[in-house]
Amino acid sequence: xxxxxxxxxxxxxxxxxxxLLGGFAYLTYYERRALARIQVRVGPxxxxxxxxxxxxxxxIKLIFKEEFMPARADKLLFTLAPIITLTPALVITAxxxxxxxxxxxxxxxxxxxxxxxxxxxxxxxxxxxxSIAVYGIVLAGWSSNNKYATLGGLRSTAQMLSYxxxxxxxxxxxxxxxNSTRLLDIVEAQKGMWxxxxxxxxxxxxxxxxxxxxxxxxxxxxxxxxxxxxxYHSEYGGMKFALLFMAEYDKMIAICTIAASLFLGGYRExxxxxxxxxxxxxxxxLGPLYVFIKVFILLFGMIWVRATWPxxxxxxxxxxxxxxxxxxxxxxxxxxxxxxxxxxQVNPLYQWGIPLASLAAGFIxxxxxxxxxxxxxxxxx
Amino acid sequence: MQHxxxxxxxxxxxxxxxxxxxxxxxxxxxxxxxxxxxQSTYECGLETVxxxxxxxxxxxxIFALVFLVFDVETVFLFPWALALKQxxxxxxxxxxxxxxxxxxxxxxxxxxxxxxxx
Numbered sequence: 001x002x003x004x005x006x007x008x009x010x011x012x013x014x015x016x017x018x019x020l021l022g023g024f025a026y027l028t029y030y031e032r033r034a035l036a037r038i039q040v041r042v043g044p045x046x047x048x049x050x051x052x053x054x055x056x057x058x059x060i061k062l063i064f065k066e067e068f069m070p071a072r073a074d075k076l077l078f079t080l081a082p083i084i085t086l087t088p089a090l091v092i093t094a095x096x097x098x099x100x101x102x103x104x105x106x107x108x109x110x111x112x113x114x115x116x117x118x119x120x121x122x123x124x125x126x127x128x129x130x131s132i133a134v135y136g137i138v139l140a141g142w143s144s145n146n147k148y149a150t151l152g153g154l155r156s157t158a159q160m161l162s163y164x165x166x167x168x169x170x171x172x173x174x175x176x177x178x179n180s181t182r183l184l185d186i187v188e189a190q191k192g193m194w195x196x197x198x199x200x201x202x203x204x205x206x207x208x209x210x211x212x213x214x215x216x217x218x219x220x221x222x223x224x225x226x227x228x229x230x231x232y233h234s235e236y237g238g239m240k241f242a243l244l245f246m247a248e249y250d251k252m253i254a255i256c257t258i259a260a261s262l263f264l265g266g267y268r269e270x271x272x273x274x275x276x277x278x279x280x281x282x283x284x285x286l287g288p289l290y291v292f293i294k295v296f297i298l299l300f301g302m303i304w305v306r307a308t309w310p311x312x313x314x315x316x317x318x319x320x321x322x323x324x325x326x327x328x329x330x331x332x333x334x335x336x337x338x339x340x341x342x343x344x345q346v347n348p349l350y351q352w353g354i355p356l357a358s359l360a361a362g363f364i365x366x367x368x369x370x371x372x373x374x375x376x377x378x379x380x381x
Numbered sequence: 382m383q384h385x386x387x388x389x390x391x392x393x394x395x396x397x398x399x400x401x402x403x404x405x406x407x408x409x410x411x412x413x414x415x416x417x418x419x420q421s422t423y424e425c426g427l428e429t430v431x432x433x434x435x436x437x438x439x440x441x442x443i444f445a446l447v448f449l450v451f452d453v454e455t456v457f458l459f460p461w462a463l464a465l466k467q468x469x470x471x472x473x474x475x476x477x478x479x480x481x482x483x484x485x486x487x488x489x490x491x492x493x494x495x496x497x498x499x
Contacts, residue, residue: 013396017396068415079404087397330480
């Protein structure tokens with residue numbers, strides 16, 4: 001470890017963070033355009049060609065906005081909260097590989113890989129950083145000393161805790177299938193078949209739980225405009241608000257890259273293109289492009305959900321997390337490990353029992369949802 | 382492997398500096414003219430009554446307790462899931478027994494009404 005090494009990784013980290021921030025700026029533009037199209041509007045189209053300069057205009061506006069702090073707020077925590085929220089959203093992507101080892105390139109005589117760090121406990125790292133993200137929002141809500149903000153902060157804690165369980169258990173299904181917690185191994189293990197195909201319901205649970213983790217619609221209870229003004233960021237303005245906003249969108253990007261790596265084969269080509277010229281083994285530089293396409297599609301899914309679904313009520317949100325998602329994900333861990341054991345000990349073909357059993361479990365869960373969470377039952381309560 | 386953690390540490394440094402930088406820039410260029418009305422707590426135009434840090438529904442606390450139990454048990458499943466293929470069948474089945482115990486715990490909490498938000 002020399003000074004040159006330290007500088008190399010600092011520069012690499014800086015470049016990657018700046019790419020993430022640029023991604024955030026254009027994600028807001030993408031979301032506004034896509035939402036507008038879904039609602040039969042045009043969306044931002046004035047600043048620059050097709051409104052492409054809109055994010056820059058927003059940034060300039062936010063940086064020149066007056067910053068003020070409520071007199072009754074906790075000054076230190078009020079300033080720290082946006083930083084504590086944004087930092088995990090940025091560093092969580094450190095272990096995600098964006099290209100294969102063979103796509104590493106030479107720059108100034110150094111080999112540049114497509115990941116920040118190659119941890120053998122990558123999945124655990126993601127889990128732990130995702131847990132830290134709760135703190136920022138709670139502190140933002142609590143330090144504002146505002147009733148709406150406090151309520152928003154409390155709601156987001158309970159919600160994120162509840163859905164973290166289902167998230168952790170869906171990671172376990174992936175670990176069982178890949179037999180590794182290192183993200184490069186997990187991606188390479190999907191050479192033959194994506195885990196989203198082997199464990200379809202696990203993938204859906206992951207998507208639902210991460211929607212709740214990043215406080216996106218239909219789980220945006222902590223910032224429900226109609227009930228809580230803006231929830232935990234009611235009192236924030238100017239650059240501090242921009243940081244909270246940035247954290248939310250960077251979390252979306254991070255979550256989508258993680259979903260792409262764990263379930264959709266990361267930088268690997270779709271399995272049916274493996275031996276063609278479009279395969280990553282043949283043309284390594286296609287890897288980052290595949291990640292980008294997958295993330296783009298997953299992000300569109302999140303925007304689409306926001307445009308389509310109404311917010312769900314808080315008691316039903318908690319009931320859904322604890323009574324449907326948690327038992328279902330426990331059942332999936334059970335089924336996946338049984339299927340893997342059978343495939344190992346008896347016949348590899350038993351592997352295909354996993355998707356079938358997983359779909360059956362998902363179907364039973366939908367029936368259970370219909371039984372326990374029906375609108376009529378809840379309307380009486 | 383130590384190098385990888387060092388890279389994470391360096392990335393963390395960048396991840397902390399990047400949020401602080403815009404705050405400093407905003408402090409330099411943004412106007413600041415505070416007055417008591419601007420700094421009052423926002424409550425849709427009304428004067429705030431009382432403290433906002435008051436006692437809250439006990440349900441939040443109960444959910445936190447149930448979460449703690451299940452989260453710790455989830456962490457125990459990670460090494461088991463990782464070693465599943467190398468383990469003798471008996472040990473692998475013990476892990477499955479552990480999941481069953483988790484389910485029993487969930488059923489207990491459910492029957493006790495811990496999962497009701499009312």
